[in-house]
Amino acid sequence: MASIAASARRAAARCAFRAPARNNVAALRGLATFQLGRLNHVALAVPDIEEASAMWRDALGASVSELQALPDHGVTVCFVDAGNTHVELLEPLGDASPIAAFLAKSPSGGLHHLCHEVDDVEAAMADLKARGVRLLSEEPKIGAHGVPVVFLHPKDTNGVLVELQQAIPAEDS
Amino acid sequence: MASIAASARRAAARCAFRAPARNNVAALRGLATFQLGRLNHVALAVPDIEEASAMWRDALGASVSELQALPDHGVTVCFVDAGNTHVELLEPLGDASPIAAFLAKSPSGGLHHLCHEVDDVEAAMADLKARGVRLLSEEPKIGAHGVPVVFLHPKDTNGVLVELQQAIPAEDS
Numbered sequence: 001m002a003s004i005a006a007s008a009r010r011a012a013a014r015c016a017f018r019a020p021a022r023n024n025v026a027a028l029r030g031l032a033t034f035q036l037g038r039l040n041h042v043a044l045a046v047p048d049i050e051e052a053s054a055m056w057r058d059a060l061g062a063s064v065s066e067l068q069a070l071p072d073h074g075v076t077v078c079f080v081d082a083g084n085t086h087v088e089l090l091e092p093l094g095d096a097s098p099i100a101a102f103l104a105k106s107p108s109g110g111l112h113h114l115c116h117e118v119d120d121v122e123a124a125m126a127d128l129k130a131r132g133v134r135l136l137s138e139e140p141k142i143g144a145h146g147v148p149v150v151f152l153h154p155k156d157t158n159g160v161l162v163e164l165q166q167a168i169p170a171e172d173s
Numbered sequence: 174m175a176s177i178a179a180s181a182r183r184a185a186a187r188c189a190f191r192a193p194a195r196n197n198v199a200a201l202r203g204l205a206t207f208q209l210g211r212l213n214h215v216a217l218a219v220p221d222i223e224e225a226s227a228m229w230r231d232a233l234g235a236s237v238s239e240l241q242a243l244p245d246h247g248v249t250v251c252f253v254d255a256g257n258t259h260v261e262l263l264e265p266l267g268d269a270s271p272i273a274a275f276l277a278k279s280p281s282g283g284l285h286h287l288c289h290e291v292d293d294v295e296a297a298m299a300d301l302k303a304r305g306v307r308l309l310s311e312e313p314k315i316g317a318h319g320v321p322v323v324f325l326h327p328k329d330t331n332g333v334l335v336e337l338q339q340a341i342p343a344e345d346s
Contacts, residue, residue, distance in 0.1 A: 032234030038257040042215050042287065044333060052331045059306055059330065060289075061205030082289060084211040084257040108332040111284030114215065116233075116255060133232055157232065158225045159281040160217060 030131045034124040037117035040145075040165050041079070041086040045099045045112040049076050049091035052109070056080045056087070073144055074098050088115075113151070113161035121148045121166045128152065140166075203304045207297040210290035213318075213338050214252070214259040218272045218285040222249050222264035225282070229253045229260070246317055247271050261288075286324070286334035294321045294339045301325065313339075 046052040049067060057064040063081040070077060074097035080087035090112060092100045102112055118124045121140045128135060134153035143149035147166040154161045219225040222240060230237040236254040243250060247270035253260035263285060265273045275285055291297045294313045301308060307326035316322035320339040327334045 031231050034234045036229075036233045036235040036253075036255065039212075039215070039255040039260070042212070042284075046331060055331050056209075058204050059301075059304070060209045060335065061207045062209040080209075082209065082212040087212070087287065110332065111215075114260065128232075131232070158219060158228050159283065162233065 032124075032131075033127045034118055034120070037119065037167055039085045040115045040117050041088040042114050043088040043090055043112045043163075044109060045090050045092075045102045045106070046109040047091070047103055047107060049078060049089050052089050052091075053078050053080075056089070062087075068144075069093055070144055074100075075144075077144060111160075113163050115149070115163040115165050117167040118164045119167055121150055121164055124164055125150055133157075205297075205304075206300045207291055207293070210292065210340055212258045213288045213290050214261040215287055216261040216263055216285045216336075217282060218263050218265075218275045218279070219282040220264070220276055220280060222251060222262050225262050225264075226251050226253075229262070235260075241317075242266055243317055247273075248317075250317060284333075286336050288322070288336040288338050290340040291337045292340055294323055294337055297337055298323055306330075 044052070053064045053067065056062045057080075065079040065081070067076055067078045071094060074092065074094050076091045076093045078089050080089065090099050092103060099112060103109065125135055125140065133156045136151040136153060140148035140150045143163070143165060145165065145168070147168055149163055149165045152162045152164070217225070226237045226240065229235045230253075238252040238254070240249055240251045244267060247265065247267050249264045249266045251262050253262065263272050265276060272285060276282065298308055298313065306329045309324040309326060313321035313323045316336070316338055318338065318341070320341055322336055322338045325335045325337070
């Protein structure tokens with residue numbers, strides 16, 4: 001284990017983060033005034049959520065939540081608990097599911113979106129709009145977790161669909 | 174903010190996890206004897222890492238590491254620090270990059286893999302092999318973080334490429 005610990009220290013040294021050099025960056029659309037927060041979940045669209053959740057639970061030893069049908073959101077979901085974040089599995093539900101088009105293009109499924117927390121969704125939306133980053137709704141919506149969310153236009157985020165979710169206040173605050 | 178706090182409590186109640194009911198699950202290949210750990214990173218293949226890292230840093234307000242060329246791994250990488258985990262951006266490097274085929278199929282990039290930590294990669298590999306889950310290498314390799322890793326065959330993991338990485342011991346242990 002000594003060599004692993006040494007490797008880990010070397011890796012930590014290599015991967016040390018520096019504060020972004022905001023003053024030195026030539027940005028196309030200006031610089032964000034908000035801070036991107038923790039990854040709340042990474043969402044995978046799957047054609048068969050029973051099969052996918054069984055794979056994560058049985059083959060990979062993960063804790064997986066029960067399935068939840070969310071007809072208002074057009075999906076059935078469950079969450080793989082990774083300890084520090086969740087993998088969200090999404091299966092289409094109903095005729096107007098927002099992930100139906102994705103699965104029509106990628107029938108075996110794949111990454112649907114990344115969801116990061118921000119302290120204030122409305123402030124982040126105003127900041128993004130002011131810098132020309134397109135949003136998929138004019139107003140925040142109430143997401144599957146019961147808090148305000150907004151999706152950014154993937155053409156403005158290098159092809160990756162990014163959701164911003166209002167950070168959930170700690171229970172003791 | 175009262176309504177958000179109330180929504181957060183409702184969400185927490187809805188998303189409460191239960192221990193997996195391992196004894197009640199009819200598994201195709203038996204049940205994992207290891208526990209899937211934290212999401213170390215979600216890796217995105219990108220055609221232009223300068224552009225992608227600038228997007229995460231400038232447009233989305235994230236802390237982003239410097240670019241690292243890893244010729245032995247055939248990639249240039251950088252890490253978006255989400256606090257609880259990292260988004261790893263990967264651009265092909267050299268003629269035999271392991272992500273070249275991915276970008277040939279998906280030129281605008283996308284999810285390349287999810288990397289979860291496990292306490293003991295070799296024990297997890299033995300367990301997976303015994304249950305018929307195929308691995309992409311017979312032996313663990315030393316990954317970009319300097320610790321043993323293994324990739325699972327995506328045909329056995331619902332089409333998602335999953336990397337298992339030896340958990341890095343805490344500095345004080």
